[in-house]
Amino acid sequence: MARTVKRPGLLQRTPILEWIAAALGLLLTVSLLVYLVGEGLSARNGPPALSVATEAAKPSGGGFVVPVVVRNASNTTAAAVEVRGTLEQGGRVVEERRLSFTYVPGGGEVRGGLIFQRDPRGLRLSVSPEGYEEP
Structure with a gap:
């Protein structure tokens, strides 16, 4: 069995x-x-959405450094980003500086600094992005 x-x-x-x-x-x-x-x-395929913020100016060597943060709220990367900073006194520009970043990634930020001869703390500081390239 x-x-x-x-x-x-x-x-x-x-x-x-x-x-x-x-x-x-x-x-x-x-x-x-x-x-x-x-x-x-x-995915948003629109242009980069760049914004610029500054931090408090710090004395450095013979001038003053203004730390700059560029943020990109878009998903699109921006290359060759140009930033312009001006110091105004009494409605007239007394000093101007430019800063260039190789790229700002989508959703990211980069940091740099503008170096002025004058102390920005007593003047009107204006910083803005001027342009970018598409990578």
Whole structure:
């Protein structure tokens, strides 16, 4: 008389931790795919959205350094970004400086400094982006 041995099924042979790891891997893979497709479909292809902010002027050597932060709120990278800074007194420009950044990444920021001969703390400081190139 032949006896048949009942083999355990797939659920009984696979440890529970292996099932948990497989479920987590599947969840991470699906989440990543959904995120990438969403980013690809919603990517803004418009121009860079550049803004410039300054920090307090600091004495440096024979002049004063005004730290500058350029932020790009767009997803599009800007290359050869030009920034212009002016010091005004009584409505007239008394000193002007320019600063150039190689690139400002989309969603990122870069830092630099404008060096003035006069102390900007007693004058009206105006800083703005002037232009960029498309990389």
